[in-house]
Amino acid sequence: MKQCIFTIEKNIALTESVFEMRLLGDTSAFSRPGQFLNIRLEGLFLRRPISVCDYDENGLTIVYKVVGMGTAQLSRMHPGETLDLLTGLGNGYDTAKCGDHALLLGGGVGVPPLYGLCKTLIAEGKQVSVVLGFNTKEEVFYENEFRALGADVTVTTVDGLYGIKGFVTDALPERYDYFFTCGPEPMLKAVDKATATSGQFSFEERMGCGFGACMGCSCKTVTGFKRICKDGPVLEKEEILWES
Amino acid sequence: MGKLSVELCGIPLDNPIIPASGTFGYGYEFAELYDINCLGTFSFKGTTLHPRFGNPTPRIAECTAGMINAVGLQNPGVDAVIAEELPKLAKVFHKPVMANVSGFSVEEYAETCKKLDELSQVGWLEVNVSCPNVHGGGMSFGVDPVAAASVxxxxxxxxxxxxxxxxxxxxxxxxxxxxxxxxxxxDGISLINTLLGMRIDLRTRKPIIANKMGGFSGPAIFPVALRMVYQVAHAVSIPVIGMGGVQSSEDVIEMMLAGATAVEVGTANLIDPFACKKIIDDLPRVMQRYHIASLADIIKGVD
Known part of the structure; x- marks a missing residue:
């Protein structure tokens, strides 16, 4: 983990409520796709944890949905303004456990961390199938970005006005060796039931610190208590204890 | 003695800054960020006789100038703390540490403290009497003078x-x-623990915290904490550790003027993991500004 000041390079709307922000600064604390950062915002007490979509040596991209005061404030910020970030948080996805053909399942704002993961997997020479699920046609984002990386992309919408009608679990490919997923918890539970192979799930929880100090975001697993912020947010299928 | 040093129950501290229990884990995670030997000491995560998961999540809610937590004393239990956490801490922290202990019966407090008493690594026992008393109908030990005294x-x-x-x-x-x-x-009193608080989610019309209520902390509670530190420090003759919403070296000096011998910093660590180090580095500047030659001289400086 590092605490660094980043400068906003770009902050644009992808859909009515989803924004893409590019930030320039020290990304040396990041080592894997699926890690997150924690943003301090003027006038708000707790930092806001946001997953990293992609990073390189000069900066990083986050894609976030406006859901409350913090993300609304973030959406009103301009290029040139700065943000105090805690970087390199969480374990991220472990691509070493994946075979030759990876399946990526993303729902809504669970899609962004899969982008950096897709890039990593393709760089490792793996075949990648991606299923992106959204509620409506208007909410779809990043379909072309994944395709440009060389992934086989399918989009599902609940309203059926774009792609396949239904959820990501209605569009699973016949063959894959391993999966990675991120999305709302009902989706994650459905993915757990619908998939046949092993895989990794990225979870969300309300956090105090985001770096393992406060025990605010703990969960029970097969291998003991884990902190979503420090021991997660990515957990392996076999260790998850699903709550009914 | 340096100008920042104080003495707490007979044990010297290089400075009065102590990260508060529950905001600093067992220390070694912060040791990855800075050399935690710069601290006076720190109070480790509240430890109970048996392992505890604590409360269901969500356990955290944001407030104006503060936060509510309902972690519920998650800890691996005293035996695992002694066997695993403290040896890891010993590698990165070379001063006596403050052992924070909780319990749900008088016997449980005593048994946990007895185990920790054997460790030379432990300097002080900080006994948290805010837990519900299972033999006393669930009321907190800390709300009843007789129950608190029995602990x-x-x-x-x-x-x-x-x-x-x-x-x-x-x-x-x-x-x-x-x-x-x-x-x-x-031998000493530390205060204040968190204030009982609550938030409601307008969308779901349910409490944000799964446990409904939790402990309110952060800068919003500083004036309440300062008032109670002042009252207690002027009523007892044992040292008082002040805490509650402290986030700057000015706050530390204010707490000491009110009567604190040392000052714990809690929630500030969660927002800025370097908070305690920054306060320690900043104290000489503020002392100079307010013409303070030695921190030990200003304790209970306000009548």
Whole structure:
């Protein structure tokens, strides 16, 4: 983990409520796709944890949905303004456990961390199938970005006005060796039931610190208590204890 | 003695800054960020006799100038703390540490403290009396002078280390509780623990915290904490550790003027993991500004 000041390079709307922000600064604390950062915002007490979509040596991209005061404030910020970030948080996805053909399942704002993961997997020479699920046609984002990386992309919408009608679990490919997923918890539970192979799930929880100090975001697993912020947010299928 | 140094129950501290229990884990995670030997000491995560997961999530809610937590004393239990956490801490922290202890019966407090008493690594026992008393109908030990005193007596009987009692502010008369602890043999008082608070999610019309209520902390509670530190420090003759919303070196000086011998910093660590180091580095500047030659001289400087 590092605490660094980043400068906003770009902050644009992808859909009515989803924004893409590019930030320039020290990304040396990041080592894997699926890690997150924690943003301090003027006038708000707790930092806001946001997953990293992609990073390189000069900066990083986050894609976030406006859901409350913090993300609304973030959406009103301009290029040139700065943000105090805690970087390199969480374990991220472990691509070493994946075979030759990876399946990526993303729902809504669970899609962004899969982008950096897709890039990593393709760089490792793996075949990648991606299923992106959204509620409506208007909410779809990043379909072309994944395709440009060389992934086989399918989009599902609940309203059926774009792609396949239904959820990501209605569009699973016949063959894959391993999966990675991120999305709302009902989706994650459905993915757990619908998939046949092993895989990794990225979870969300309300956090105090985001770096393992406060025990605010703990969960029970097969291998003991884990902190979503420090021991997660990515957990392996076999260790998850699903709550009914 | 340096100009920042103070003495807490007979043990010298290089400076009065102590990360508060529950905001600093067992220390070694912060040691990855900075050399934690710059601290006066720190109070480790509240430890109980048996392992505890704590409360269901969500356990955290944001407030104006603060936060609510309902972690519920998650910890691996005293045996695992002694076997695993403290050896890891010993590699990165070379000063006596403050052991924070919680319990749900008088016997449980005593048994946990007895195990920690054997460790030379532990300098002080900080006994948190905010837990519900399972034998007393679930009411917190800390709201009743008699129950609080019974914990102090039981703990003092099993340890030679200084016993500091951490008081809850959720009482009508904090001075009566503090005096009862002093009379029972406590070597120091630390206060305040969190204030009981609550938030409701307007969308779901349900409490944000799964446990409904939790402990409110952060800069919003600083004036309440300062007032209680002032009241208690002027009523007892044992050292008082002040805490509650402290986030700057100015706040530390204010707490010491009110009567604190040392100052714990809690929630600030969660927002800025370098908070304690920054305060320690900044103290000489603020001392110079307010013409303070030695921090030890200003303790209880306000009548």
């Amino acid at each position: 102090v007596k039981a703990v003092k009987a099993v340890t030679t280390k200084p016993v500091i009692v951490k008081l809850s502010p959720n009482v009508t008369d904090i001075v009566a509780i503090a005096k009862a602890c002093e009379d029972a043999g406590a």
